[in-house]
Amino acid sequence: MRHFPIFCDLRARRVIVCGATETAVAKLRLILKTEARVTVFGDDPHEQIVRWAGEDQLTLIQRPLERGDALCAALVYGATEDPVEDARIAELGRACGALVNIVDNLEDSDFITPAIVDRDPVTVAIGTEGAAPVLARRIKAMNEENLSGDLGTLARIGQSFRHRAETLPMGRVRRAFWSRYYDDVGPRVLAEHGEVALVGALETLLDDAVNKSSEPGRVALIGAGPGDPELLTLKARRMLHEADVVIHDRLVAPSVLELARREAIVIEVGKTPNGESWKQDDINALMVEHASGGAHIARLKSGDPGMFGRLDEEMDALDAAGIAFEIIPGITSAMAAAASIKVSLTRRGRNKSVQFITGHDVKGFAEHDWRSLTIPGATAAFYMGVRAARFVQGRMLMHGADPDTPVTAVENASRPDQKIVSTTLEALPDTLKSAGITGPAILFIGLSPREAMDAAETLSAQTNLQEAL
Ligand code: SAH
Numbered sequence: 001m002r003h004f005p006i007f008c009d010l011r012a013r014r015v016i017v018c019g020a021t022e023t024a025v026a027k028l029r030l031i032l033k034t035e036a037r038v039t040v041f042g043d044d045p046h047e048q049i050v051r052w053a054g055e056d057q058l059t060l061i062q063r064p065l066e067r068g069d070a071l072c073a074a075l076v077y078g079a080t081e082d083p084v085e086d087a088r089i090a091e092l093g094r095a096c097g098a099l100v101n102i103v104d105n106l107e108d109s110d111f112i113t114p115a116i117v118d119r120d121p122v123t124v125a126i127g128t129e130g131a132a133p134v135l136a137r138r139i140k141a142m143n144e145e146n147l148s149g150d151l152g153t154l155a156r157i158g159q160s161f162r163h164r165a166e167t168l169p170m171g172r173v174r175r176a177f178w179s180r181y182y183d184d185v186g187p188r189v190l191a192e193h194g195e196v197a198l199v200g201a202l203e204t205l206l207d208d209a210v211n212k213s214s215e216p217g218r219v220a221l222i223g224a225g226p227g228d229p230e231l232l233t234l235k236a237r238r239m240l241h242e243a244d245v246v247i248h249d250r251l252v253a254p255s256v257l258e259l260a261r262r263e264a265i266v267i268e269v270g271k272t273p274n275g276e277s278w279k280q281d282d283i284n285a286l287m288v289e290h291a292s293g294g295a296h297i298a299r300l301k302s303g304d305p306g307m308f309g310r311l312d313e314e315m316d317a318l319d320a321a322g323i324a325f326e327i328i329p330g331i332t333s334a335m336a337a338a339a340s341i342k343v344s345l346t347r348r349g350r351n352k353s354v355q356f357i358t359g360h361d362v363k364g365f366a367e368h369d370w371r372s373l374t375i376p377g378a379t380a381a382f383y384m385g386v387r388a389a390r391f392v393q394g395r396m397l398m399h400g401a402d403p404d405t406p407v408t409a410v411e412n413a414s415r416p417d418q419k420i421v422s423t424t425l426e427a428l429p430d431t432l433k434s435a436g437i438t439g440p441a442i443l444f445i446g447l448s449p450r451e452a453m454d455a456a457e458t459l460s461a462q463t464n465l466q467e468a469l
Contacts, residue, residue, distance in 0.1 A: 002108035003112055003129055010036035014073040018065045018089045018100070019080030020045030021180045023103050027077055032057055042080065065089050070096035072158040075111075078102040106130040117143040119152040121159060154186045157198040163201070168209055171244040171263070172296050177209040217244075217291035219318055221311060223330015224300040227253040227415035231336065237326045243298035245290045247283070251302035251440055253415060260298070265290075280310055284317035291323045302440075308358050308383050320409060332356075334381035337410035337442040343419055345379060351446070355380040359388030361441075367395075373445060374401035382443040389443065390429040396445075401425055406448040411441035422448050 013036050017024050020042030028049065031038055038058040040049055045060055053060035064085070069092070070076050076093030078086035078100065086102045093100040099110040106112060106129070114125035115136040121203045124143050132147075158181060168174040182201060189201040220239040225231040232240075237259060240246065246260045250270030260266055267286065269278040290297055301309045305327060318325045334356060338345050345354040353374070357380050358366055365388045372397055373380055385392060386409070397403060403426035411419040423431035425445070 001131075003127060005114065005127060007123070007125075008074070010034040010074060012037060013075075014039065014070075015075045016041065016065070016073045016093070017043060017077045017079055018059065019078065019082075020049045020062075021047055021079055021081050023081055024077070024079035025049060027079055027103060027113065028052065028058070030113060031077075033116075033118060033120070036074070037252075041069065063280075065092055067092055067095070070098050073098040074094070074257055076100045078105075099291070099354075115140045117147060117153070119147055119149070122147070122151050122155045148187065150187060150190050152194055153190060154182060154198070157195065157202070157363075158182070158186070161199065161202045164206060168206070169294065172242070173209055173212065173294070176212075177205060180205055180209075184244055189269075211456060215294065217293060217295040217297065217323065219287055219291055219297045219299055219323060219325040220328055221299045221301065221305045221314060221325055222328040223304040223306075224252045224256050224302055225331045225333075226333045226336035226413045227251075227256070229253070229259060231257045231414055232256060232259075233328060233330065233332045234344055236330060239328060240298045240300070242296060243296045244295040247286060247290075247297060248300035248302060249302050252300045280313055284314055287314065288317060288321040288323060291318070292321070301330070302333070303336075304330045307332045307334075307356065333383070333413050333440070334442050334444075337381070337402070337413040337444070338447075340410050340413050341408055341422075341444070341447070343444075343447050345381070345447075350377045351379045356383065357381065357385075358383050359385035359392065366392040370395045370399040370401075374399050374405075376402070377446065379444070379446040384439075384444065385443040386432060386437055386439040386441050389432050392443070392445075393425055395426050396425055405446060406452075408444045408447050408449060409435075409437050409441050410444070411437050411439065413442060420449060422452055 015031055015038050017028060017031065017038065017040045020040050024040065024042070025046050025048050028038070028040070032052065040058055040060050041064060043062055043064070045062060049058070049060060052058050070131065072092065073096060076089065076098040078089040080086050080089065086105070087108070090100045090102060090108060095165045101109045101111055101113060112127060112130065114127040116441040117124035117140055124147070128136045158178070165174060165177060168177055185201050185205055186198065189197050190356060220243070222236045222239055223238065240259050241261060243260065243264055246257065246264050246266045247269055248257060248266070257266060269286065271277040271282045287297055287299060299314065301311070303309070305311045306329070311327070315325065334345070346352065357368055359382050360366055372378060382388070396405070403424065405425040407423050407425055407428050409421045409432060419435070419437065420435060421431060421435045
């Protein structure tokens, strides 16, 4: 983004338009919507400009801009339709400290004027950095169609009521109040009873909201998926967007957090393996504290909240504090990793079950029913398995696993920096090390990426055929 959109206060500021041309008329139609003091310089003025001058909407000076004319101007427009003259104007304008726009000349301008949808005080500004004016016009037409002509009136009355609404607690309650006004009550009252009835309607809404604001908060324990925001459920997305407070694990992707409201409080409660960590009790206390204050909390956990996510401890703490909660399931990282390597986790004739296993538990590297993992075709997804790789390898070989058992690591599944490494049980720890896999990763025991599997199957089919012959 080369041009940053801002809204500039032009009340009582000077705006100068040079050239009393047809081009200037088009710009003036926009500029005259503001409260700026507008001066037009130029000989042989267009009749519309003369008319505006006659109505005192602008000052018309029938000569070219001279040095010092742009003193204290906020903006200077060059609209003379003469490139040499416009360049002279740009220099004079900048010498006086004004921002300069040469109409239809992006390169020599300090700013550009967007296409505007005007529902004052609501203004939609549309810019394409000069790349596609046709597109800007289309977006403007869409907005003109979609934004009711009453929006300006609703917003103006709403604006005059803001200080009254500030008696409501910030966050969800206040937002709900304004949503009811803009989405439902406001447009209805305006259509049925006209503008005068709006303030009365706002007072009634405010009373309602004050009574409701004592309602308790609640928590949504949300599966934030493996990282790609498109892998969030619609419900997770909505809950995240509505939350007053977002409490998230370290592994929740920044692109997912961007879906939170701008005014939401966002708190990371990361647990780094072997590093600085939040204690589970403190996380529980944090949720209880915010929810007790009436907040709606989105507690985001990577993947699915019920998969190695200490969900029960959080549910117990919320129950103990009498705080309502719900669980929004998510796509666990093993599912996303399997999709990335294009394999199914179960397959007729290969495996009737699949194990989701943690490489770690409270005591360190976790023990399992290793023998079940050594059966040909056995399939397992190891979470938190990278640092436990040598341990897993040792245990499996000790229990009779084939050293050639395929193992695939998928690091950062579904994220832009996803990495896939396919190896064997025998080579596992060394391959992870040389490939620089540090996690978060899923280790699949018994699975290779689809391409590799296809190749192996073709080979084994050929061998079988040869043996049969
Ligand atoms: N609840 C999560 C798991 C949390 S435990 C889930 O359902 O996925 C943390 C472990 O999850 C990590 O050590 C890693 O093994 C795995 N993990 C989380 N995000 C991952 C990702 N994007 N790619 C691969 N593994 C991931």
